[in-house]
Amino acid sequence: MAISAFDLFSVGIGPSSSHTVGPMRAALMFASGLRAAGDLPRVARVKAQLFGSLGATGHGHGSDRAVLLGLAGERPEDVDTDTVTERVAAIKQAGRLRLLGAHEIAFADTDLVLHRRKALPLHPNGMRFTASDATGQTIAERTYYSIGGGFVLDETAADGPVISADTTPVPHPFRTAAELLAHCADTGLTIAQVMLANELAWRTETEVRAGLLDIWQVMRDCVTAGIARDGVLPGGLKVPRRAKALHDKLLAEDGLDDPLYVLDWVTLYALAVNEENASGGRVVTAPTNGAAGIIPAVLHYYTRFIPTATPEGVVDFLLTAAAIGVVLKETGSISGAEVGCQGEVGSACAMAAAALTAVLGGTPAQVENAAEIGLEHHLGLTCDPVGGLVQIPCIERNAVASAKAINASRLSLRGDGTHMVHLDKVIKTMRQTGADMHTKYKETSRGGLALNVIEC
Template sequence: MAKEQISIFDMFKIGIGPSSSHTLGPWRAAQRFVQVLIDRKLLSSVEQVNILLYGSLAKTGIGHGTDIAVLLGLSGDDPVTFDVHDVLPKVERIKQSNLLVLGAQHQVSFSYAAHLMFLYEQSLPFHPNAVTFQALLNDGTAVSETYYSIGGGFVVQEGDAEGVLSEIDLPFPIDTAQELMVSCMRTGLKISELVLENECSWRSEEETRTGVLKIFQALKDCIYKGCHTDGLLPGGLNVERRASKLNKRMLKDRPYHDFDTWVEAIRSGGKDFGYILDWVSCFALAVNEENASFGRVVTAPTNGAAGVIPAVLQYYIVFHDCYQEDKIIQFIATASEIGSIFKKGATISAAMGGCQAEIGVSSAMAAGALTECLGGSQRQVLMAAEIAMEHHLGLTCDPIGGLVQIPCIERNTMGAIKAITAAQLALQSNPDKAKVSLDAVVSTMWETAQDMNVKYKETADGGLAIKVPLSLPEC
């Protein structure tokens, strides 16, 4: 059986919000289905397309934009490059015209009400996030494919290995924290250095460096835009965006004109504890407000948890005076390895494991990355990741109205603060005296996920989702 091999660019993907498993994943699945039709030379023969959403994709699909994602994916649009301002307008045009242009090539009649089905009471056994695409052909036959969005934008079909890189001989094959530690001890490499050695098995060092900096550019753009955009979030909850007001209040009219001068303006405000705390919260709010508004974000490792790592990285850049490309690459590389250990040993899907699988994992990734960048040893890095996850164990996913807003956005601020605290604890501790290993907490997280009641796994059937009275529109 092939081992799962995960690159930095699997853990960090550029896409569109609000959810990696419910938006980016289904979008990619729709693209894959269109490609199947193209490869079989059947695209021009399609007369009708049906879309069946199962389980969690059905129950929170509207709030998470799953319907929007599959329509854009079938239309041939790509989440990395598609104009975020045209997301809702294009879907509205499809609904009003009752027409869908598959792969931007072949037009078919399409009724949103009749051909897009939310199967609320049906769930497929392989994974709660399942979508089936059916293409009816002009000769009376049909093509049907089922895909599973397994978290973080990863998409698979049952029995296949697509969604992860093909198996090759990595210099440092890692599945567990123990294996990672052994490799570091044997070579003397930092975790980030080991990761970058593995990446060279797939592409050149320069290509990896360029790709990571492209990821960072997307993170920068998202934070900056989120800190400068007012208004209400879409979806009907009428949640007011807070990052922009917080940004203005804390800067106190200090001048700036772009990201770099903004960083300097923030720095000039000092290092008071409350001031730093407010900025970390502001950075996280900014990203997840963008995410909730169908903005462009980076899965880190998911969209619902997309604000934690950018907030901690921005904290490091601003308040540790480390706006350096090498340090940013080090941070992202370290975070990716911590995330991959959780994905291999447990899950990064809230539909499988609750919010511990998203905010918890992102907090652990950020904690480990910050610890290495602040000079921590390999063992302190793993200790920081363990501490961060240990204090997210059991966290449920109960989005109000099925939207990635409450409690999701504020949870990113809490995950970021916990990550920083975990890093500081690890840096001031002796890992020899730690009682819990990272592998133990990964295993515990997975057992907790399996024991967790399904109503707390991104279904909006329990917790806060049923305690807050709402009057939301049906679409």
């Protein structure tokens, strides 16, 4: 499977790539399949069932709303995030839903079922959609899995269970960090250049550069939106937004006497993104929504505080982060429901650490070292969001991991790239630790902080 930087960095809607973006895409895939088969006009009812982690925490993650919007034909990348609440309320109030915006059917609350204790076999984030005609006869039934980062696996595809896989041949195929480094050694290219050469299998160089700078612009817009809003986050926990107040304070201070003043700005960037994500705003999945603040925070650090920063450096940053993301996705996991938060925040930290190291002049070995440090020190991290909302511990966790990514980068740049533990070994350890991790710590909100923090 070939993974592009634009698969890993996609513009989406908060609060969760696996629980919001993935279900919206799956619902859209199902409705589009009905249309492609010519069945849309005779559909009278659609039943959607969410299983496993999606069923357990779907309400908090907006999975239910995402499914309705996907069936209505919306895509995560361009759905109007400001009108989501009223559109969903209108569907519920009218009891009517327009499939793909074209064919109206009845839709009752009982047509959307979140199974809190049932799971499907292939992945914790299972979904089943069933369409029936006016006589109740089943027209189509399909099962999908949201496997992290907005990627969707179609269990009932004609050729067997597949991720909506892209088999485009690329000049430097790699799955592991060792293979990636071997390409660098063989060609003399940097990691960013290897990734760029692969991206050219889909787009021209001009398109790749412009597309990545667009992604960067969405990240910047997200920070701007996050520091403009005050109040509490939706969902019932009454978690206060902190980015705006912190921004006001930082602007009022000169910070010159505080050697760690810059760190507060990094914290601010991460808080701003993750507060936007928690409120269902427009974010870049990087590589997931829960961990969407880390790469933008570290990239803001680069552009604002590193005097040699350039737009070219921004492109290299995102290409390097994406290359590490490919390795993590291919050989580990970026799904909190599969391996816990080590796969989300740990992966994003590794990607950001590697990317910063690259644009600060690190060798491929130092870049890989930074990624390894960034991931290693998140091993075992559980996913236990309070109330099933991507707020506690997620928002602060992004801020702390952003600082950790900068720390990992600096540590690797102080060395010469030689190190005892290879990134591939850490990823293998993450997978094994995730397999051993109790289900209650994998995005079910049935353990850890989710149990011990009193909900308001």
